[in-house]
Amino acid sequence: xxxxxxxxxxxxxxxxxxxxxxxxxxxxxxxxxxxxxxxxxxxxxxxxxxxxxxxxxxxxxxxxxxxxxxxxxxxxxxxxxxxxxxxxxxxxxxxxxxxxxxxxxxxxxxxxxxxxxxxxxxxxxxxxxxxxxxxxxxxxxxxxxxxxxxxxxxxxxxxxxxxxxxxxxxxxxxxxxxxxxxxxxxxxxxxxxxxxxxxxxxxxxxxxxxxxxxxxxxxxxxxxxxxxxxxxxxxxxxxxxxxxxxxxxxxxxxxxxxxxxxxxxxxxxxxxxxxxxxxxxxxxxxxxxxxxxxxxxxxxxxxxxxxxxxxxxxxxxxxxxxxxxxxxxxxxxxxxxxxxxxxxxxxxxxxxxxxxxxxxxxxxxxxxxxxxxxxxxxxxxxxxxxxxxxxxxxxxxxxxxxxxxxxxxxxxxxxxxxxxxxxxxxxxxxxxxxxxxxxxxxxxxxxxxxxxxxxxxxxxxxxxxxxxxxxxxxxxxxxxxxxxxxxxxxxxxxxxxxxxxxxxxxxxxxxxxxxxxxxxxxxxxxxxxxxxxxxxxxxxxxxxxxxxxxxxxxxxxxxxxxxxxxxxxxxxxxxxxxxxxxxxxxxxxxxxxxxxxxxxxxxxxxxxxxxxxxxxxxxxxxxxxxxxxxxxxxxxxxxxxxxxxxxxxxxxxxxxxxxxxxxxxxxxxxxxxxxxxxxxxxxxxxxxxxxxxxxxxxxxxxxxxxxxxxxxxxxxxxxxxxxxxxxxxxxxxxxxxxxxxxxxxxxxxxxxxxxxxxxxxxxxxxxx
Numbered sequence: 150x151x152x153x154x155x156x157x158x159x160x161x162x163x164x165x166x167x168x169x170x171x172x173x174x175x176x177x178x179x180x181x182x183x184x185x186x187x188x189x190x191x192x193x194x195x196x197x198x199x200x201x202x203x204x205x206x207x208x209x210x211x212x213x214x215x216x217x218x219x220x221x222x223x224x225x226x227x228x229x230x231x232x233x234x235x236x237x238x239x240x241x242x243x244x245x246x247x248x249x250x251x252x253x254x255x256x257x258x259x260x261x262x263x264x265x266x267x268x269x270x271x272x273x274x275x276x277x278x279x280x281x282x283x284x285x286x287x288x289x290x291x292x293x294x295x296x297x298x299x300x301x302x303x304x305x306x307x308x309x310x311x312x313x314x315x316x317x318x319x320x321x322x323x324x325x326x327x328x329x330x331x332x333x334x335x336x337x338x339x340x341x342x343x344x345x346x347x348x349x350x351x352x353x354x355x356x357x358x359x360x361x362x363x364x365x366x367x368x369x370x371x372x373x374x375x376x377x378x379x380x381x382x383x384x385x386x387x388x389x390x391x392x393x394x395x396x397x398x399x400x401x402x403x404x405x406x407x408x409x410x411x412x413x414x415x416x417x418x419x420x421x422x423x424x425x426x427x428x429x430x431x432x433x434x435x436x437x438x439x440x441x442x443x444x445x446x447x448x449x450x451x452x453x454x455x456x457x458x459x460x461x462x463x464x465x466x467x468x469x470x471x472x473x474x475x476x477x478x479x480x481x482x483x484x485x486x487x488x489x490x491x492x493x494x495x496x497x498x499x500x501x502x503x504x505x506x507x508x509x510x511x512x513x514x515x516x517x518x519x520x521x522x523x524x525x526x527x528x529x530x531x532x533x534x535x536x537x538x539x540x541x542x543x544x545x546x547x548x549x550x551x552x553x554x555x556x557x558x559x560x561x562x563x564x565x566x567x568x569x570x571x572x573x574x575x576x577x578x579x580x581x582x583x584x585x586x587x588x589x590x591x592x593x594x595x596x597x598x599x600x601x602x603x604x605x606x607x608x609x610x611x612x613x614x615x616x617x618x619x620x621x622x623x624x625x626x627x628x629x630x631x632x633x634x635x636x637x638x639x640x641x642x643x644x645x646x647x648x649x650x651x652x653x654x655x656x657x658x659x660x661x662x663x664x665x666x667x668x669x670x671x672x673x674x675x676x677x678x679x680x681x682x683x684x685x686x687x688x689x690x691x692x693x694x695x696x697x698x699x700x701x702x703x704x705x706x707x708x709x710x711x712x713x714x715x716x717x718x719x720x721x722x723x724x725x726x727x728x729x730x731x732x733x734x735x736x737x738x739x740x741x742x743x744x745x746x747x748x749x750x751x752x753x754x755x756x757x758x759x760x761x762x763x764x765x766x767x768x769x770x771x772x773x774x775x776x777x778x779x780x781x782x783x784x785x786x787x788x789x790x791x792x793x794x795x796x797x798x799x800x801x802x803x804x805x806x807x808x809x810x811x812x813x814x815x816x817x818x819x820x821x822x823x824x825x826x827x828x829x830x831x832x833x834x835x836x837x838x839x840x841x842x843x844x845x846x847x848x849x850x851x852x853x854x855x856x857x858x859x860x861x862x863x864x865x866x867x868x869x870x871x872x873x874x875x876x877x878x879x880x881x882x883x884x885x886x887x888x889x890x891x892x893x894x895x896x897x898x899x900x901x902x903x904x905x906x907x908x909x910x911x912x913x914x915x916x917x
Contacts, residue, residue: 152246155196156186157217157255159208164325165197165218166312167239176232179253184225184235186254193222196243196257199326210248213255216262216330219243239312242332262332264308275307275338283314286345290352292319311337318344396424399440408448412604416443435541442548442602445556451610452560455519458483464517469510470647475499475634479514493591494562494612498570498628500620501636502867504686507616508568510636514614515564523554528569533579536588538601548601551588555606562610570627571617582624589613589630621863637866638685638754640894641678641874648674652691660698666713667701669694673716679874680728681721685754685867697724742837745848746829747872747880748821749864754871756848759814759826761833766809774814777822783853784812787831790857790909791838798913800838810834825862827853828881828912841917848872849881849912857909861885866892873897879904881912 158180165171175181187195197218200208219240226234242262249256267275280301287293297317304310315328315337324344331337403416419440426433455461458480465476482495499507508524515522527536527550538549547553554565573581587593594608615631617623623631639647648669657667682689697716701724704710716724746757770788772781791798792805812830814821828851836843850868852860861883862868872880882890884905890898906912 152258152260154256154258155191155194155219156183157196157198157213157248157257158183158220159198159200159255161200161203162322164199164322164329165220165237165239166316166325166329167218167241168309168312169316170223170236170238172234172236174228174232174234181233182252182254184222184233187222188225194240195220195222196245196259197237197239198245198255198257199329207253210250210255213245213248214330215245216332217243217245217257217259218329219259219261242329244332265333265335267307267335272307273305275335276305276310279307279310279314279338279341282342282345286349289349290319293317307334307338311341314341319348320344396420399423399444402444406444406448407450408443409605412443412448415604416440419443435546439541439601442552442556443604446552446602446606447555447559447561448606450560451562452520454483454486455517456487461517465510465513468513468516468651469506470650471639471643472506472510472636475510475636478632478634479518483518493609496589496591496613496615496631498615498617498623498631498633499636500617500623500633502638502685503618504684504688505636505638506686507636508566511564511566511614511616514612518564520612521558521560521563522566523558523563524566524568525550525554526568527581527585528572529574530581531574531576531579533581533584534600536581536584538599540600541603546601548599549584551597551608552599552602552606555608555611561607562612564612564614567613567615569617570615570624571619571622573624582627585627586630589615589627591630637892638870639687640870640897641675642896643894644678644687644690645671645674647687648678648690648694652687652694656691656695656698660695660702662698662702662712667698668715670715670717672718673721676718676721677725680730681725683730683755693725697721700724739842739845741840741842742833743845744829744833744836744843745845745875745877746826747848747850747868748826749823749867754864754867754869756871756875756877757814757821757826757829759812759829759833761810761812761830761837763804763808763810763837765807768806769809771809771811772813773811774816775820776814777820779824780822780826783824783827784830786853786855787827787834790831790853790855791834793855794857797910798835798839804838810837823862824852824860825850825864827851828859828909831909832912832916835913839917843916844879846876846878847881847916848875848877848879851881851883851906853909859883859906859909859912865889869893869897869901873900878902881906881915883907 160173163171175184183195187193197220198213201212201214202208205212219242220237221240223236223238224234228234242264243259244262245257245259247258249258283297283301287295287298294317297314300313300317301310304313311328311334315325318325318341328337328340331340399420403413403420406413406416408416419436423433423436423440426436461483462476462480465479469476478495478497499510501507512522512524530536534549536549536551538552539546548556551565555563558565567585570582570585575582587597588608591609594611596605597608598605620628620633620635649671653667653669653674654664657664677693678690681693684690697720701710701714705712722728742761744759746759748755748757770785772784776784788805788810791800792802795802795805812833814826828849831853832843832849835841850862850865852862854860865882865886866889869880878900879902881904884907887905890903904912904915
């Protein structure tokens with residue numbers, strides 16, 4: 150085995166096989182140097198090497214392969230542009246024993262690679278098998294060149310035959326390198342057969358796929374042609390309509406719709422009905438409407454909640470003053486939801502007087518957590534179909550308010566506001582409150598079924614927020630599923646802050662004025678609150694402020710008045726006229742038979758002076774002042790309690806037999822109801838009977854029983870706020886209401902003395 154030293158030419162983009170030629174073009178100085186060395190000293194011979202790393206410009210000696218191809222330079226041309234063209238002929242494989250590198254030129258110590266010796270019969274068998282497979286391969290594969298058959302004709306040497314075939318195979322560059330590095334000719338035969346068989350299998354699969362695609366295309370083409378013919382026939386008959394175009398559009402929408410499998414099946418079924426229905430059929434409109442509803446519902450469209458809870462809190466603080474418990478509950482829900490993705494959404498119920506911000510707070514919650522907002526009102530609804538939809542068999546049927554709200558929201562997880570749940574009515578048409586159970590029950594609303602839609606709709610991701618004015622009027626079965634959060638009346642100073650921070654800047658901006666140029670003094674705002682509004686919230690206050698600003702704008706436009714001014718207390722009457730409300734002020738005069746009660750009205754709290762007088766008669770009880778049934782009963786209980794305990798109060802029994810008693814509560818146009826005036830009625834009756842006055846700075850509230858026990862009442866915060874507004878200094882309260890005093894602002898508690906009682910005798914002893 151003779152070893153010879155030869156220059157090495159590194160080729161990265163092609164492979165040179167023995168018995169073949171390649172054409173190359175160089176502009177690299179190192180490559181040109183290798184060619185010159187081969188010509189000058191090595192009889193035009195050199196070694197072709199394909200490096201392992203094709204991107205490495207200057208490879209390490211250790212990384213170069215141990216098998217190369219001996220090549221001979223057949224032709225060399227130096228081009229005018231400085232490039233060199235050569236033709237190289239592959240001779241045979243060589244084994245590399247060692248590499249050397251000098252002046253950036255590699256040289257290799259090589260010898261002819263030893264190939265296995267085969268028996269002539271065995272070699273003939275291999276060559277015949279290989280030629281047979283190649284003939285089949287060339288015949289079956291369209292991209293295999295026929296010239297390979299001419300090249301291999303008459304060749305019996307397996308070594309030469311495999312090299313020629315490998316050159317023509319449509320394989321990768323890496324695979325051809327493997328053929329070069331494989332010295333064994335029989336192994337190369339197996340490699341070729343493997344490549345041929347694999348390619349034939351792939352070709353077979355491709356043909357199957359093409360056949361299937363062609364068949365589908367033919368079916369589609371056939372359907373298209375038939376539809377076009379039907380369309381042409383209809384045009385000829387004058388029966389043209391847009392239904393066909395509509396069907397195609399609906400099918401595209403159904404294919405793109407992400408929804409549960411059952412809904413998709415329902416849509417496809419209804420589409421078939423729609424396609425086969427006659428244009429003049431009365432059912433076609435019903436089917437089309439139903440398909441539209443299914444397509445436009447948000448089956449799987451979620452919005453991402455805001456995760457920065459500090460931003461959520463700031464957003465809520467910017468839009469609503471106070472209400473710390475509500476805000477804290479929302480923050481708690483979001484915090485827990487971040488830790489547990491399967492947390493059920495809460496069913497909150499905001500209860501409070503009109504105007505305190507129940508609905509607007511719910512909308513702010515939606516905005517703060519980046520959810521869409523849907524709102525419905527169920528006040529006055531008496532038909533359960535309004536909630537759960539009408540069956541499709543009825544003419545003009547539609548889904549219920551819940552599904553309608555979800556369609557408007559266009560997301561699966563909106564904040565859904567249900568207003569006025571305490572004002573639903575129940576009659577022969579059904580009980581809408583019971584229909585809301587499935588909606589608001591976290592255990593059921595995942596599988597809510599609207600009668601019109603007829604398919605399950607998941608409401609478990611919806612954050613439901615309900616609102617009500619009176620907790621007592623919320624149906625019990627609903628109340629059990631709600632998390633009640635009470636929003637109380639605002640105090641005067643809370644209204645002052647709301648006006649300064651929110652209402653006045655909003656109205657000034659909306660009326661096109663500069664916030665910096667229009668100012669309201671605190672006294673002016675308080676005057677508007679006390680004498681021009683009578684409400685628990687701030688709606689009327691907002692309207693009165695808007696009235697003042699409108700008049701300022703009118704003066705600026707018509708009279709060229711200054712666009713900057715400060716509204717003082719004296720200016721309020723100029724803009725708003727005389728005081729509207731003065732009756733709720735305490736008259737500060739002690740009088741017999743008159744006692745201040747505390748009432749909870751739709752406007753919040755108010756003091757309720759109760760007047761009692763008696764005169765000759767037969768013991769009758771007369772009640773005036775638009776009193777409700779419960780309040781009338783309270784008056785009867787008070788009189789019965791006094792009669793039963795007349796000796797304790799040092800009263801003559803003849804007083805009750807020889808006189809009629811008249812109880813009147815002023816502002817007779819306003820309905821009054823509730824048991825909480827019981828102790829006030831009793832005190833007013835005793836004041837008249839005993840001929841003793843009651844201090845006008847005293848007020849009281851509490852339900853009384855026939856035995857004199859004082860029971861707890863509701864709406865305490867609103868009542869105490871009213872007492873503070875009317876300069877009441879002392880308030881008698883039921884002992885059971887002591888925990889509710891925590892809700893009273895400190896600035897109000899500091900002004901009033903609270904006396905907690907269990908029995909009416911305690912009030913009697915302290916008043917007189």
